[in-house]
Amino acid sequence: MSTRVTAAPADQLTVRRSNLSLVLSHLRDAGPRSRAKIAADTGLNKATVSSLVAELVERGLVGEGEVERVGSVGRPGQTVGLAPGRVVGVGVEVNADFVDVTALDLTHEVVLSRRAPADMRALGERGAIALVVRCLQEALATLSAGGSSVVGVTVAVPALVDSGRGRVALAPNLGWTGTELAAQLDAALGLGDVRVAVDNDANLGAIAEHALGVGRDVDDLVYLAGEVGVGCGVIVGGELLRGSSGFTGEIGHAPLNPRPEVCGCGRVGCWETQVGLGVLLAGCARGPDDPVLDGDADIDVRLDEINARAAAGDVATLETLQRVGIALGLGASVLVTIVNPRALVLGGYFAVLEEHLRPFVVHTLLERVVAPDAGGVEVRASRLGFTAASRGGAVVALQQVFADPTRVPVPA
Amino acid sequence: MSTRVTAAPADQLTVRRSNLSLVLSHLRDAGPRSRAKIAADTGLNKATVSSLVAELVERGLVGEGEVERVGSVGRPGQTVGLAPGRVVGVGVEVNADFVDVTALDLTHEVVLSRRAPADMRALGERGAIALVVRCLQEALATLSAGGSSVVGVTVAVPALVDSGRGRVALAPNLGWTGTELAAQLDAALGLGDVRVAVDNDANLGAIAEHALGVGRDVDDLVYLAGEVGVGCGVIVGGELLRGSSGFTGEIGHAPLNPRPEVCGCGRVGCWETQVGLGVLLAGCARGPDDPVLDGDADIDVRLDEINARAAAGDVATLETLQRVGIALGLGASVLVTIVNPRALVLGGYFAVLEEHLRPFVVHTLLERVVAPDAGGVEVRASRLGFTAASRGGAVVALQQVFADPTRVPVPA
Known part of the structure; x- marks a missing residue:
């Protein structure tokens, strides 16, 4: 106004x-x-x-x-x-199940992409951060050897993040509270002028979808990241909705489950208790030793197994996918009612299992959103897999160069 | 981007x-x-x-x-x-219970304010629009006689509105569908260059709170309008969140009630079935003939009676206020989680009954929003009562003049 x-x-x-x-x-x-x-x-x-x-x-x-x-x-x-290749931004995703490092050049082409599976909560805060440092050091060495010049590093965390300070306020699924992540990484890496930034993973995923993913053609989108936690990133008029104190994204802990199921955060009825990856895997598992529950195995392999079981008509798997799909649609209908986006982008495991989840999501949206045709929203599956957040981090790192090209020095 | x-x-x-x-x-x-x-x-x-x-x-x-x-x-x-007085914008609120007309001058001072109580659904679409025309004609005649020059008229409707066309797509609590409201009012009023605009009531209420109400000092706010229907208006960075097709605001029909209670829109579990004015009044009423249920009586008088009963310790009233307050807080916590506003403005009957509802809303927000201190949101009661939407309409009408002052002709 x-x-x-x-x-x-x-x-x-x-x-x-x-x-x-x-x-x-x-x-x-x-x-x-x-x-x-x-x-x-x-x-x-x-x-x-x-x-x-x-x-x-x-x-x-x-x-x-x-x-x-x-x-x-x-x-x-x-x-x-x-110019492709030479100048790159680096994004890192710290997930409950892995660390992913992705480097993009100015044209948003992938220059480097690596993932280290790990049970990050079990590693503890100190061990997890040590793993992030190791992954980043290896990636930076590879990029340097290839002649790439890194202009920035942004780390995505499934957390409430004070991005101004680079501090993780609360990461329920990592077990971190008040972690000065940017300062610790800056100290460990010693990159000089290149400072490490930290941001919420779903927000960075939304930025990636809008900059280079399936949301490139729209300026109003909601991105839903299905991982151990569930986050959302909202793009309004081409800009990320950051909120008044930067605390958007944690839709997984909104009270959207009508049943009083207990969440990892200690509350009951969080949406995550219906649509988080843990619930999906537990619903599909044939017993406690089912390999889909193995936190040290690559998540894509475990989800491929779920897709295979669904294709084979496994009843427990199909029922779980239906239950999760309807709950996903119900929560998404609240988001769509509030934001009225042009696209709803399903990310993380929601995208991997899209074939089985999408029909329930679309049906529920059409049934539950009062606006005609669910306000015209299109449900799209991300094609960035579990690298959306790290790609978004790389995009944000590169934005500094677009804002001020003189940050990249003239070679001596 | x-x-x-x-x-x-x-x-x-x-x-x-x-x-x-x-x-x-x-x-x-x-x-x-x-x-x-x-x-x-x-x-x-x-x-x-x-x-x-x-x-x-x-x-x-x-x-x-x-x-x-x-x-x-x-x-x-x-x-x-x-300059106070001469140039005015007119806002009209078409509510399920009344028609309100408010005129504001450039300084946002009230030049005229009138309300006609009526059971608008019972009047039917044709009868209701005839009443709106009559109210507007009287107001315009009074303004003209007082030397005021009307620069625009904006009508607020509790509805999904295609504001570009001035068409009401769906107003569940009025029983209207596909109503060409702007065209009908233009034809009936014949105001020449001054065209009638139509918008969602909660969106206009949010604009009023931000322009001249308790949200003047913040640029990120959520306005919740408690009436027969329940709507929300979201201001992000000083701008109204309109969504990709203009269909924001209808939070009352989002599936936030865990119990399958039937809504006026035909769905079950809409938030309105927990926090709409009808539920509040029904919960407090001592029988079917209780005057608080009389749709022809002024709503402020009926709500004063509820406040009086609460002050006197009436158990049914206090229990209803607690139940509604907690449900209001739960739904609001979803909004606050997604938007992270600086202020949550309670409007309509929520504001009139603020003393009794607010403690439950604040408690529930602090308990349910995962961000520290509920993301720093302040719960504020509107002071605009049931005129927020019509004031917002007048503000929007005046915006045309601020955007292009030459729209107001030099007097001959």
């Missing part, structure tokens, strides 16, 4: 930085194009664009591409586009 | 209009001040500000105020501020 009037005197360096950012961001959003086209699109004059592009090339952010002929007259122009 | 580059060549008239809007909006947000101060605040030069203010005075939007001395040196300047 309010309009703030600010006086912002811009010196020449500020203007230059802002124009470098404008050109680099435009190449990300609009794709490769000639200098003449960039000038026409942005309103900057051609000489300025040439000078800006030259600097971006020098910093390794932009490269020359194909020759483009615009219209039938005039000189053909050489296109320029984001 | 994405940055759109647009070429927007601004001709002189566009620039002038934009600067008139800037100055008028600044006077709304920052209060009366001298021309010199406006120039310093906005970065416009003093001669331009003088010319803009002269035009705003001529259009009746701005008036001269007190003499202000800035600092100890220099000439004292005469302040200018928004």
Whole structure:
């Protein structure tokens, strides 16, 4: 409602930085194009664009591409586009079941992706953080050996995160409280100018879906991450809904289960007690020694087994999937009623088991959302698997470069 | 995430209009001040500000105020501020129990406020719209006689509204479906350039709380309207959350009641079946002839009776208030978990019965929201009573003038 009037005197360096950012961001959003086209699109004059592009090339952010002929007259122009490979952002997901490290270049292509399965709660806070440090050190060494330059690291945690301070306020499924994660990782890694940021995993997953996943074409989406915990990330008008104190995302602990089932957080009736990965696996398991319950095995392998059992018509598995699917649809219908998104993106295990969960989710949404056609929401399965949050972390790390390309130094 | 580059060549008239809007909006947000101060605040030069203010005075939007001395040196300047009285926006609330008409001037002072109690569902769609027309005609005649100039009319409806078309898609508690309300009111009123807009009541209530109510100091709030239906309006970063197709607000029909109680919309388990006005009144009533159930009596009178019974220790009333308060807190905790607002504003009957409901709401939020201290949310009672939505309608009507002051003609 309010309009703030600010006086912002811009010196020449500020203007230059802002124009470098404008050109680099435009190449990300609009794709490769000639200098003449960039000038026409942005309103900057051609000489300025040439000078800006030259600097971006020098910093390794932009490269020359194909020759483009615009219209039938005039000189053909050489296109320029984001440079693949050299400059990368790193995202890490600290999950209850694994640590995932993913590096993306400016074009959002995967440069490196590694996952270490582990029972993170059993490792304890100190052991878990040591594992994160080890995974990151190995990844950074590999990237450095390959000639990549890391511009930022963002760590995704299934937690209430004070992202300003890089502090984990509460991570029920890791057993962490008040963990100064960014400070500990900064100290252990010693990356100098490159600081570690920390954020909620579902929020970073939503950013990934919007930046490079199945939500690329929409500006209003809800991302639901099905893991041991269940989180949500909401994008409104292209921006992440962060809330007044940064504490969005923990939908898994909202009181959406009508039965008083006890949650890992100590409360009863949390949504997670109906739709969390633990409940799904327990419902499908044939006994306490069923390999789908083995926390040290890769989660994708265990979920493939569930899909196989469902395909084979296993009754306990199908009943569990139906029960979870309906509960997922009921909770999602509350989110859809409040937010009215264009897309509901199912992530994590919800996406892996999409074939069996989706019909129940869609049916329940149509039945329970009062807006016609459930407000026009489309249910989509993530294609990022369990790397959505770490990819989102890498996207956020790269955003610093798009905001200020001079953060990447000119090579000596 | 994405940055759109647009070429927007601004001709002189566009620039002038934009600067008139800037100055008028600044006077709304920052209060009366001298021309010199406006120039310093906005970065416009003093001669331009003088010319803009002269035009705003001529259009009746701005008036001269007190003499202000800035600092100890220099000439004292005469302040200018928004002109009270002459230019007004009109908001109408179509409620299940009444029609309310409120007119606000540019300073958001109430120029006119009238309420006609009526059982709107019993009147039927045609009869209800006829009553709205009659109320509006009387109000417009009074305003015209008093020398006020109406710049817009916005009608609040407890409904899913396609606000772009002014069409009520579905109003369960009025029994309307697919009602072309704006078109019908335009035809009946014949206001010429002044077109009738239609919007969801809870969304307009949220706008009112943020613009002139207990949410003025925050940019992230959730407004809950307790009436026959229950709606919510969410303000994020100062802007109303409208959703991808405009269908936010109908939280009353989200499946938040764990018991399968039947709702007026035909579904079971809607939140409204726990916290709607009808349930509250039924719980407190001493029999079918209890006057608190009389739909033709003013709702404030009936709620005063409930407050009196609670104060006198009436057991059925106190138990009902506790039951409703806890259910209100549980549903609110889902909203607070998703949105993490700075303020939760209780509106409608929730505000009238605040003394008895608030303790249960606060207790439940602290117990159920996983973020520390419920994410820092403050529970506040609206002071706008049942006029929040109509005031919000008037605020929206006035926004057109702040966006383009030339919409108000220079008097002949």
